[in-house]
Amino acid sequence: MSVNFSFISPKIIFGRGELNKIGKETVYLLRKKNLEYKNVLLVTGKYSLKKSGYLDKIRIILENDGINPYLYDKVVKEPTVELVNQGTKFALKGDCKLVIGVGGGSVMDTAKTIAGLVTNGGKVQDYHAGKEFMKPPLPFILVPTTSGTGSEITNNAVIKDQKLGIKKSIRGLLANTALLDPELTLTLPKENTAYSGADAFVQAIESLVSKSANFISDFFAKEAIKTLGETLPKVVKDLNNIELREKMMLGSLFDALSFSNGKLGAVHGFAHPIGIKFDIPHGLICGMLLPYVMDFNLKIDSVVKKYAWIADTFSAQNILSDYGDCPEKLPKENIEKARWAIEKLKDILSYIGIPLHLNEIGIKESDLEDIVNDTKGSSLENNPRDTNKETLKAILRNAL
Numbered sequence: 459m460s461v462n463f464s465f466i467s468p469k470i471i472f473g474r475g476e477l478n479k480i481g482k483e484t485v486y487l488l489r490k491k492n493l494e495y496k497n498v499l500l501v502t503g504k505y506s507l508k509k510s511g512y513l514d515k516i517r518i519i520l521e522n523d524g525i526n527p528y529l530y531d532k533v534v535k536e537p538t539v540e541l542v543n544q545g546t547k548f549a550l551k552g553d554c555k556l557v558i559g560v561g562g563g564s565v566m567d568t569a570k571t572i573a574g575l576v577t578n579g580g581k582v583q584d585y586h587a588g589k590e591f592m593k594p595p596l597p598f599i600l601v602p603t604t605s606g607t608g609s610e611i612t613n614n615a616v617i618k619d620q621k622l623g624i625k626k627s628i629r630g631l632l633a634n635t636a637l638l639d640p641e642l643t644l645t646l647p648k649e650n651t652a653y654s655g656a657d658a659f660v661q662a663i664e665s666l667v668s669k670s671a672n673f674i675s676d677f678f679a680k681e682a683i684k685t686l687g688e689t690l691p692k693v694v695k696d697l698n699n700i701e702l703r704e705k706m707m708l709g710s711l712f713d714a715l716s717f718s719n720g721k722l723g724a725v726h727g728f729a730h731p732i733g734i735k736f737d738i739p740h741g742l743i744c745g746m747l748l749p750y751v752m753d754f755n756l757k758i759d760s761v762v763k764k765y766a767w768i769a770d771t772f773s774a775q776n777i778l779s780d781y782g783d784c785p786e787k788l789p790k791e792n793i794e795k796a797r798w799a800i801e802k803l804k805d806i807l808s809y810i811g812i813p814l815h816l817n818e819i820g821i822k823e824s825d826l827e828d829i830v831n832d833t834k835g836s837s838l839e840n841n842p843r844d845t846n847k848e849t850l851k852a853i854l855r856n857a858l
């Protein structure tokens with residue numbers, strides 16, 4: 459058997475306390491690009507980084523290394539075209555030569571898009587309409603404060619255009635450095651921990667069975683599923699445990715390395731239109747839909763084998779042995795094991811607080827037509843079993 463793959467990733471710095479390296483890494487990247495000028499754009503959310511004290515800490519570290527941070531702290535919820543266009547103007551006005559994004563997926567998507575727009579010109583809307591980046595972005599460093607979105611590793615950013623009612627990916631935005639310090643996630647509230655963790659879990663499972671899965675994306679997807687399956691139910695009950703937070707961040711990193719190369723599936727195809735129509739957190743809707751899309755994919759033999767692997771792994775790990783409705787005893791046949799894995803995942807998702815029926819979040823039968831009409835894109839195309847409007851509707855109807 460020959461093994462072929464290509465693999466992309468930013469430089470990764472991982473570990474407790476590694477945030478202290480942010481100044482040195484910034485100076486290194488500026489020097490590497492022969493940029494002596496030290497103005498950098500620091501993109502953050504509005505509140506949590508200030509509240510946790512990390513904003514002051516980051517500013518001090520940067521200033522001690524001779525860097526002037528220009529703070530753009532306007533990110534709330536998911537980034538809009540206006541927010542990103544305004545941030546780009548702010549970066550240009552400050553003559554910033556590098557961008558640092560510290561926060562969740564929204565902050566990182568904002569930071570990376572600004573980095574692209576500063577060097578390439580134009581507005582987000584131009585790139586939504588099909589324009590491509592012809593020049594490299596400003597160098598940028600991403601520092602996640604959640605374990606889940608994987609935005610620090612991926613080369614795309616999702617930006618919302620409220621006027622047009624769309625959420626679209628902009629590509630060609632790979633960070634120079636992803637700096638992952640699990641200590642930054644210690645203050646993440648329970649709900650955000652559960653939702654971002656569910657997102658990572660879903661991404662890893664979708665990537666494992668995607669049409670674009672390959673040797674190396676499978677390797678990372680399996681590591682992610684093992685690590686997240688064991689850790690996610692524990693961390694939501696023990697938020698201050700740094701060892702669990704570290705494992706969540708590692709699991710999320712493995713997941714991001716997998717899906718940024720192996721792509722996603724139908725859950726993520728649905729997630730954008732549902733997220734924008736119903737203003738539902740991304741990780742929540744992904745978690746809710748996972749079991750139903752897995753069930754739909756059971757017609758594909760290679761998928762059944764991979765879901766059976768998940769069952770063997772969870773069984774060996776004895777995950778959630780005291781909770782849930784799924785019997786502990788693992789069946790023998792692959793198809794039964796695959797069904798067992800889906801039931802076990804339902805147990806895990808409910809245990810961390812994800813509802814399993816769309817009607818619990820206000821989605822009704824009459825909404826399905828519109829959702830299906832807006833469900834498209836590369837995630838859907840990478841789902842292992844081909845879909846059409848009828849099958850997409852049937853998946854959602856099962857999930858009601």
Ligand SMILES: [Fe+2]
Pocket residue numbers: 607657658661726740744
């Ligand atoms: Fe996701």
